[in-house]
Amino acid sequence: MITLLGLAFLSLVAANPVIIDRSPVTLPVALKLNATGVKNIVERDVARAKALYAMGKGNRLQKRHDFHTKIENQMFYYLAEVGIGNPPTTYQLIVDTASSNTWIGNGRSYVITPTSRPTGSEVGVSYGSAQFIGNQVLDQLILAPGKVIANQSIGVATDSVGISASDGILGLGPVGLTLGTLFPAVDETIPTVVDNLFTQGTIDAHQVSVTFSPSNQISNVNGEITWGGINRDKIAGPVGFTPLTTASPSNAFWGFDQTIRYGTSTPILSQTAGIVDASTTLILISSDAFTRYRNATGAVLDFNTGLLRITPAQFANLQSMFFTINGVTYEFTANAQIWPRALNEVIGGLPSFIYLITASIGAPTGQGLDFVNGFVFVQRFYTVLDTAGQVGFAETRDTRSTVN
Incomplete structure (x- = not known):
């Protein structure tokens, strides 16, 4: 039996978007904090944002001769245990909402079974926190008992860096992010796990939803991922949908337009494009918006953590x-x-200090990726990723939690 141990893990809207209440694949989610990873989470998140910017512009392929870059470990992991092959071997994969390739071999080696179908192609991706290159196979992937994806494209890593305590990545991003990651067919996309779940009839809607609860523990089962719809038991209000943005490079991801203000009347970020990404820890905003936020809060920069700090x-x-x-x-x-x-x-701070979780993305407004609503946002708002060309958010029982 395959069980979930945890998760790594974000056109015009129709007048009445369809929300599928019944989803046949709902899995619990566990948060694991990487206490041995990078201490300065701002540096880690900004590095990821820069890599996502490059990916969105089409630089997704990691050439073998470039495969030497030292990549810092990420702060949080969300690990899903899946089965691959028949009989299945279990692998713990980081779930990533801002990448779309699924690959294994970072930890546990790939086990060939009668369902294995090597394609003769190579596949590789460079991320902000990891990179891999390897061989493509088609094999069955089991998400839960009775929930089997046939002929799923899986990268079997021959080289990988930047990943610890996991066997690879399970990509939940849009299929377009796989373009340019396959050798020699660099002009082809690779159907994602969500694509195949939908086309093979396992789920009723071509969407995936993610929810977490705020946690002050290093390891905690604090949420779930729902394939093919939403779980109404997890939301405390309607789902507000928004069209995917047309601005590049945010339009390569789960990107949309938003504004941010502080309090009742202080503008922080004007209407602009960015993304939701559960594998980015913080809220990242453009450098000019960050200055306005820092001035509004009166916070000072803490050099040990890279975060803003405020007094009681x-x-x-x-x-x-x-x-x-x-x-x-x-x-x-x-x-x-x-x-x-x-x-x-855990992040190099002092127990008595209060740190803010909004940081600068490192570039001014107008770059086409001016914010990242990271994990701390997904903790507070149920998030629906819909390949029909929209993303959705809803309040949950944890939206106003005081657990921090």
Whole structure:
């Protein structure tokens, strides 16, 4: 029996978007914090954002002769245990909402079974936190008992760096991100796991939903991923959908347009394009928006963590941030804006300090990827990734949690 151990892990909208309540594949999600990874999570997230920018512009392939770059480990892992082959071998894969290739071989080696079908092609991807190159095979992939994907494209790594405590990656991004990752057919896309679940009739809607709960523990089963629809038990209001943005390079990912303000009247970020990405830890915003946020909060930069720091008195007066997406406003409370204080020392901070989780993306507004709503945002808002050309968000019971 295949069980989920955890997850790594984000056109015009129809007048009445279809929400599928019944989803046949719903899996629990476990958060694991990589205590041995990079201490400065701002540096790690900014490095990932730069890599995503390059990927969105078409630089997705990692050439073998370039395969020497040292990549820092990411701060959080969301690991899914899947089965591959028949009889299946289990692999723990990081679930990534901003990449689309599925590959194994970083830890446990690929086991050839009668369902294995080598294609003779090579496949490779460079990420902000990892990279791999290897051989493509087609094989069955089991997500849950009775939920089998036939002939799923899987990369079998011959070289990989930047990944620890996992066997590879399970990609949940749009299929277009696979373009240029296959040798020699660099002009072909590779059907993703979500694509094959839908085309093979396992799920009713071509979408995947992700939800987490805020946590102040290093390891915690705190959410779930739902393939093919939403779980209404996890939301506390309607799902607000927005069209995918047309701005490059955000349009290569789960990208959309939004504005951000602080409190009732302080503009932070004007209407611009960015993405949701559960494998980015923080909220990243353009450098000019970050300056406005820092000035509004009165925070100072903490050089040990790279994060902004505020005093207890400033936290008592900290106002909500408001994200407006396609006319719907989502309130990001004061508590949502701070790093869990029980985990301060994990990121190199002091137990008594209060750190904010909004950081600069490292470039001014107008680059086509001006924000990343990272894991800390997905913790507060149910997130629906829909290949029909839209993303959706909804409040949950944890939207106003004070667990931090």
